[in-house]
Amino acid sequence: MATARFPGKSDDSAASNWTAPALGRPLCVNGTPWILYLLEECVDNIWEYCSVVIGLISMFCFLLSTLPQVYEAYRNGKVEEAISLGFLFFIFSGDLTSFAGCYLTNQLPIQVVTVVFYIFTDLILISQFLYYKIKNSSNRKSPVLKWMCFMWCGAATLVLLALPKVLIDNSTTLDKQNPATSKSVEISGYICGYVASVFYLCSRFPQLYKNFQRQSTEGTSYLLFALAMMGNGTYGLSVILVLPALRGSKQTFIIKHLAWLIGSLGVLVLDFFVTAQFIMYRKNISSKKNSPLLLVPEVEPLLCEEEELSML
Template sequence: MAPPLDGLHLDVDAVSGICGSISIACWVLVFTPQLIANWTCGSAEALSIQFIIVWLIGDVFNIAGAVLQGVLPTMIILAVYYTLADVVLLGQCFYYRGFTWRDEPCTSTSEPSRAHAGNVNADANEGTALLGDASRHESDWTGLSPAVPHISHADPPPPTVLQTVIWNTCIVLMVCAAGILGWFLGQKAKGDETEPSAGRGEDSLTFSVWGQVFGYLCAVFYIASRVPQLILNYRRKTTEGLSMLFFIFACLGNVTYVLSIVAYEPRCEHRQCESGEVGRIYGKYMLLNLSWLAGAFVTLLMDFVVFCQYFYYNTTHGDKFSQRSNDADIVADGQARPQRDDTAYDHRPLLQRGDSVNALP
């Protein structure tokens, strides 16, 4: 029985096919994490509407340029899927935010709470409760019963950056494995069929003026689409609500997309290539795909800036959170709330306090 990889030659075309398959797997799932994040939060405030709209325009130009230029079928399939996925994500954003073009950063929850507290204090009268709804704490009497232990209602801590990185890495590896498996199954289905060398020479690489125009317009819109998202992150001072898997899949999809184009083996019209013909064919091929390569590469660099914002704001957010915890005892009028000495209290249930029982007559 032959091994599974028997007869499987990993040449340049195979590397291009594997990278293309991984790229397709990444782009198929790229919008799913952000769609889930928006649905979980019930909001799309973290995502820039302008980012999605400009990206959608770039995808439309991508389809036109890819079809007119006659590039790889993988590029055309991805261009069509990009457009459909953009429409779905844009529809979800409009559902949560309404039909708007502007990106307005939402204020933090602490600011409205302080404003509300100020309004309550300003409008207080004889009929106003001493404590507002936000300042009241529910009493927990379970600790008074010896049969019922005290139950803590503290929220679980959010995942750390390390835990998030490990989880995202595992998902990315599974997606890469799925892409490689898809290419492998496709090669096994082809069997011994081989592509003819005809049609891969220099004469087959023809420039389409409109294809190149649309290709470069696509690259410009792809690069420009990241700018509104970077600005929105800066204005919000956080990346909360953005799924990092969204940008991880985009980065990996762009990397493998570029590799699938660069991994190209020139073939001459004749069996024997003339001197310098291989380099000339490869140079013409790269020039033909330059707009798509430039758009993917520069977009990749701008996605790295999003990652930098993510790690920076997560670090500063942790410091601010600890500072806010220390300042939580400051009341609205600026007076310090007196600190409670927890050591002066006996936290045991009442019936279990031996000194209280002995003190009874």
């Protein structure tokens, strides 16, 4: 999961698509209207158009990726046995630092809103993990614990709904800073992007180890990783597709997106190993379901040998 999943264009390339300001606002002459309205980006050729569409598909995959795992954990109540706490910690840390990089590098407003949604879904997964861990350890239902989780999720929802508006309004203050300060802020944002990539890469190793330790993937939804793979793959493709349309330096464009490319494509490779574990350990799950001990609850004879002889 990376924040800059939707690639932007270089300043030189973007500026060439805009006309001189009219009534205090630049006009996009040959741009696609819905992209201009939704993303505030002027797209005037097929390469950029395909990049935008695939980039939006990438965002949509990431937005849906955690929902199957939330349902799976709600269905079986074994989230603390199936999901590694290290996996959740690194994912949450990666989204936080990626959000900081997105904000400091002045990415598109839709990217700010999207990464806030990622943080929200992370909080749901972590809250669900802690809830079932406490509930299963106490072996009894606790209404207080349930209401605390609901209140926590509700408060987090209200904060995260208000956060994008505040950040977008405050982004103008970053633009008004002097060039030296603005440059240092931008560098800090890219450093956050690289730190986020490290967190994302580290997130898969605790889950890989937990699956190996259990020799099972039971309780884990494969759609969580399948949709993440689709999101990371389409993000890399969206970056590649925009390269032929660049009028500026392609090297500069790649460097600006390198941190998020490393995180996305690196996690994509690691998720192939997770997929291999789902395939390998599927036999263990099916063997448990088809075990005769599970189908026949009573395996001891009803009468012992001495009783049978006495009856004779």
